[in-house]
Amino acid sequence: MNITRAALIRPAVIQRACRTSLIHLRVERGSLSDVTLGYGYVYGSRMSSWVPQKKQAQKTEPAWKSPDFTIPAEEKDSPILKQFESSPKSRGIAYGAYLNGYLPIKGEKESMGKFSFLKFGRFFLRQKITNTFLIPEDIDVVRIEPNAKDVKIEWTDGHESSYSWDWLTAHHFQSADLKYRRPVKAPLVRGLSKPYKKNEPYPEVNYEEVMSKDSAVLDWLWKIYNSGFCFIDGVPATPEATKSLIERIAFIRHTHYGGFWEFTADLTLKDTAYTNEFLGGHTDNTYFTDPARLQLFHLLSHTDGSGGESLLVDAFAAAKKLRAENRGLFNSLAEEKHSWHASGNEDVCIQPAVRAPVLSAHGDTNAVYQIRWNDYDRAPKSDWSIKQSNTWYKAAKRFNEILSEEHRQIVTQLKPGKALIFDNWRMLHGRSEFTGKRRMCGGYVNNDDFISRLRLLKFGREKVLNSLGTFSRRSSEPRNSTAIEPADIY
Numbered sequence: 136m137n138i139t140r141a142a143l144i145r146p147a148v149i150q151r152a153c154r155t156s157l158i159h160l161r162v163e164r165g166s167l168s169d170v171t172l173g174y175g176y177v178y179g180s181r182m183s184s185w186v187p188q189k190k191q192a193q194k195t196e197p198a199w200k201s202p203d204f205t206i207p208a209e210e211k212d213s214p215i216l217k218q219f220e221s222s223p224k225s226r227g228i229a230y231g232a233y234l235n236g237y238l239p240i241k242g243e244k245e246s247m248g249k250f251s252f253l254k255f256g257r258f259f260l261r262q263k264i265t266n267t268f269l270i271p272e273d274i275d276v277v278r279i280e281p282n283a284k285d286v287k288i289e290w291t292d293g294h295e296s297s298y299s300w301d302w303l304t305a306h307h308f309q310s311a312d313l314k315y316r317r318p319v320k321a322p323l324v325r326g327l328s329k330p331y332k333k334n335e336p337y338p339e340v341n342y343e344e345v346m347s348k349d350s351a352v353l354d355w356l357w358k359i360y361n362s363g364f365c366f367i368d369g370v371p372a373t374p375e376a377t378k379s380l381i382e383r384i385a386f387i388r389h390t391h392y393g394g395f396w397e398f399t400a401d402l403t404l405k406d407t408a409y410t411n412e413f414l415g416g417h418t419d420n421t422y423f424t425d426p427a428r429l430q431l432f433h434l435l436s437h438t439d440g441s442g443g444e445s446l447l448v449d450a451f452a453a454a455k456k457l458r459a460e461n462r463g464l465f466n467s468l469a470e471e472k473h474s475w476h477a478s479g480n481e482d483v484c485i486q487p488a489v490r491a492p493v494l495s496a497h498g499d500t501n502a503v504y505q506i507r508w509n510d511y512d513r514a515p516k517s518d519w520s521i522k523q524s525n526t527w528y529k530a531a532k533r534f535n536e537i538l539s540e541e542h543r544q545i546v547t548q549l550k551p552g553k554a555l556i557f558d559n560w561r562m563l564h565g566r567s568e569f570t571g572k573r574r575m576c577g578g579y580v581n582n583d584d585f586i587s588r589l590r591l592l593k594f595g596r597e598k599v600l601n602s603l604g605t606f607s608r609r610s611s612e613p614r615n616s617t618a619i620e621p622a623d624i625y
């Protein structure tokens with residue numbers, strides 16, 4: 136198999152690197168010329184000797200990788216390659232896969248069974264192709280060939296791998312060498328990096344900009360990530376424009392309220408949102424295993440009445456204050472799990488697969504990463520002692536007082552044309568009571584789709600892919616479970 140083939144099966148390479156060898160990488164920053172590469176094996180705990188290598192001559196890229204690649208005349212009638220006539224890039228890649236056995240040889244259309252197409256398909260999908268469990272347990276390295284761009288390794292089973300330096304530095308096992316690890320400092324979960332302060336101008340972006348430029352989408356998402364919310368000005372006051380705005384981030388999360396929603400105080404759905412009543416600060420979807428991460432509201436109209444002001448409160452900042460003030464109360468909100476529920480509509484009684492506390496701490500860092508605060512939807516709890524129960528209610532009462540501190544209340548009157556989006560894992564939202572006819576529309580976006588969009592825009596696909604599976608911590612030692620921290624960026 137030539138090296139190009141190995142480069143084509145990068146996912147298997149990744150799997151193999153993670154599974155069969157411990158690569159200690161000493162990379163002299165910036166030079167990459169002299170690399171000392173040693174490796175040990177997870178299996179048989181054989182530590183090999185260090186293998187100092189010198190820089191190899193840069194290999195030339197295969198012709199089919201160049202953007203202006205054209206398929207040689209004699210291959211023109213390949214039934215498969217014809218399918219890639221549309222774009223030089225896919226045509227070149229297809230030809231590369233063809234040369235490397237991922238596509239049947241010319242004229243053997245019938246052999247283009249599902250499997251080979253699937254194999255070829257996977258070539259694009261960055262999914263593992265190799266059967267991990269067929270990798271011999273006594274696998275060993277035969278040859279290591281580092282060069283400026285990557286490291287090529289030949290294994291005893293004949294397989295050849297190619298690892299980019301970025302990928303290696305992000306994935307080698309030695310956590311002690313964290314300084315060598317360069318994962319994308321991407322917000323995998325979230326952080327309280329820059330809470331919005333009262334009287335600062337509100338974070339805001341422009342609709343036309345967001346609809347026309349990915350750079351404006353990045354600015355928008357980064358503002359939501361850092362401040363917890365963002366206004367969008369210049370939005371046509373129509374459901375259609377609002378829906379397409381949300382879809383600049385990702386597809387809209389569908390729930391028992393529908394996908395993109397328009398609502399008014401008509402109790403079409405049995406929830407306080409569908410009334411004109413006061414709604415205290417709360418997060419939505421506490422009853423879902425995976426609460427929506429973002430929520431967007433856009434007031435379409437409000438006639439013959441007044442009120443309906445919108446409230447936002449940064450619950451991460453409030454939790455940080457509670458922790459500083461009384462660690463016992465903070466821990467109670469972080470440890471006592473509740474069975475939140477949504478049971479208003481006759482045909483649903485929704486509860487999370489795993490009961491969740493008010494303050495969810497991240498399993499790797501113990502930093503708070505998600506708030507569930509909704510007294511309307513909190514279910515009864517009986518698996519605690521009187522003492523635990525009393526402590527929790529005391530903690531919840533104190534937390535509510537902190538959340539209600541005047542300087543934390545971000546109160547705005549939404550107007551048609553200016554939408555509001557916020558982080559539903561961090562910010563409480565609410566509404567004052569109102570009179571008259573008020574039409575609101577909006578939608579939810581999942582956490583994973585929000586973070587995916589944000590990371591790819593901010594860091595670029597190659598860097599994000601190179602950091603798959605890495606997780607940078609403040610310290611290389613996991614924190615113990617009692618030291619639940621306030622939300623922070625990591």
Ligand SMILES: C[N+](C)(C)CCCC[C@H](N)C(=O)O
Binds near residue numbers: 417418
């Ligand atoms: C769909 N729309 C946003 C209009 C209403 C949703 C109701 C949210 C519910 N009270 C909760 O806390 O999850």
Ligand SMILES: O=C(O)CCC(=O)C(=O)O
Binds near residue numbers: 443564566575
């Ligand atoms: O009507 C509003 O402004 C907010 C409604 C609300 O809080 C919700 O739908 O969760």
